[in-house]
Amino acid sequence: MRLALEKALVKAVRKAVDVGELPSVELPGFVVEVPRERGHGDFATNLAMLLSKQARMAPRKIAEALIQNLPHSTRWLEKVEVAGPGFINFILDPRWVLESVPLAVNRQADYGRVQQGENKKVQVEFVSANPTGLLHMGNARGAALGDSIASILAFAGWQVTREYYINDAGNQVENFALSVEARYFELLGLEGEVPEGGYHGQDIIDTARRYIEEHGDKLLKTDRRVRLETLAQYALAEKIGGIKKALADFNVPYDVWFSEQSLHDAGKVDEAIQHLRERDFLYEHEGALWFKATSLGLEKDEVLVRNNGLPTYFAADIAYHMDKFNRGFDRVINIWGADHHGHVARLKSAVQALGYDPDALQVLLMQLVRLFSGGEIVRMSKRTGQFITLEELIDEVGLDAARYFFIMRSADSHLDFDLDLARTQSNDNPVYYVQYAHARICSIFRQLAEQGRQVPKADSVDVELLREEAELALARRLADFPEEVALAARQLAPHRLTRYVHEVAGLLHSFYNIHRVITDDVALTDARLLLMEATKVVLCNALTLLGVRAPEKM
RNA sequence: GCGCCUGUAGCUCAGGGGAUAGAGCGCCGGCCUCCGGAGCCGGAAGCACAGGUUCGAUUCCUGUCAGGCGCACCA
Secondary structure (H helix, E strand, O other): OHHHHHHHHHHHHHHHHHOOOOOOOOOOOOOEEOOOOHHHOOEEEOHHHHHHHHHOOOHHHHHHHHHHOOOOOOOOEEEEEEEOOOEEEEEEOHHHHHHHHHHHHHHHHHOOOOOOOOOOEEEEEOOOOOOOOOOOHHHHHHHHHHHHHHHHHHHOOOEEEEEEEEOOOOHHHHHHHHHHHHHHHHHOOOOOOOOOOOOOOHHHHHHHHHHHHHHOOHHHOOOHHHHHHHHHHHHHHHHHHHHHHHHHHOOOOOOEEEEHHHHHHOOHHHHHHHHHHHOOOEEEEOOEEEEOHHHHOOOOOEEEEOOOOOEOHHHHHHHHHHHHHHOOOOEEEEEEEHHHHHHHHHHHHHHHHOOOOHHHEEEEEEOOEEEEEOOEEEOOEOOOOEOOOHHHHHHHHOHHHHHHHHHHOOOOOOEEEEHHHHHOOOOOOHHHHHHHHHHHHHHHHHHHHHOOOOOOOHHHOOHHHOOOHHHHHHHHHHHOHHHHHHHHHHHOOHHHHHHHHHHHHHHHHHHHHHOOOOOOOHHHHHHHHHHHHHHHHHHHHHHHHHOOOOOOOO
8 A cells, every 4th residue: 555655656746747836856765654643644755845845845835736646546545635844644445454354364374475585595694603502592582583584584585594504613612622521531530620711511511421421431541632523523413413402492493504614624715715815815924814804994904814724713704605605695694693793894895805795795783682580680601601591491481482572672772681571471471462362363263163153255255344443453454564574574673573463462452352253243243253364364474473373272 | 992782651672854752561540241351441651961964853963971792813
């Protein structure tokens, strides 16, 4: 509807110019929006006010001219008026909102799909936590956000790949192995010390214990290199398995698990460095190989290969992103914790240096999570081993509440996660409010089935019997769903949909409290049943995009 | 010191160049002979501060103040 009005306005401008009621003007970036005030119509536009400077005319005069030249064919348009400083308010035939009801019912799981992505390929890489420990609250936020963004993009017409980058190479793996070894020694009654920068968590002790249970103490006598390598491989495999399970339990399905080590093994890091060398972005200094980031406007250059001959994490990341683009993605989205923001500019510069479009890489920074319990901040750190794991979180508050809480807030908002609140199984919890709306509709349908009846076919229902304010308000919001999907996709903002779905649930509850669905009036009952079915479709589709279940009963 | 993010209701957060700034929780007051009261209806309460751009700024720009996070031959 909004689109139709925008098109009509564009035509109106052209025609007004043609007939000489407006001077020739360039079309500004105007908006057609839903006014806050109901008295200001169903839609309103600021177009006339934006044109006033160019046209050197009073906004209200321009508005009049535009209204005179609106195409007569505009659907549902009942009345147009000039208001305030020059707004054009559109008043529609109230029946227009009812179109959404049969549409949603007929399209079912496809209602809300839009073609924004034009089937282009996008990769969403998220979580990618080091496989040296368990997933914590920050990772969990990334998981909820990333998965939901991926789902929304897919629904908006993109071909989406969900990917996890496993940092199974480099320095931290070394420290990891040393930490496991220390615990291995301790458990076997020997002296062991977790190194500086090592991992002190209880999970490392558990890992060492499991290794001993399976393989005994035979590593005590082997060469240290072999011992460390063996322990590292064992522990990494275990951690990666744990991470995969936790994410699967969190209802986050990945398409690709990409190993950093595989880049090294395949020579892709060297290859990337070679590319940069050919393009003259490298130089040596004090035994290290440097990337000339400053030549692309950055503050300082970056080391790619240390003077000990080992490539840095940055070098591997460059190779990784080269690989991403070589795989044919039109767009690459990384979801990172805000503590990595310093890395964004240099990675983009490297992408540019390699000859790819740096704007095809989009890094979504997610502010960190502060965990509250009993009114106290719970500090999280892998080093000290103090954190709530993703698995523990799911146990504590449940899958749906956890996922909903993480995406309720925009990514760039610091998130205070109140464990006590989230685990409360009461109406304090917004996710229940929404799920309850869905369950309520299902309950009506169960009542219906007990009477041996069912929801009617969309085409056999006269939706124009829906005339009550609560009915129209609900249908109106259902009609907005495709547009809400498009906005959430464009802004990579799942939290928009949590707001939206909460509103739809509220409208359903309001309606439910005033009116009965199943009555003696068969025609009206059918119309309301169809409205319920449409609402159920929207609730279900939106919740699915958020990674939250839509239960039939609670 | 430099960079990024954030200052909106008592609390947690949406919104956003326009016509009376929203939601949840909390607080106050109402609603079940009725398809699930995990619900509904009503009330009090707010754009950190100072400049600037604009017909119009809570929104954009600059500065100040406050909080968070970065600024390694770690990842």
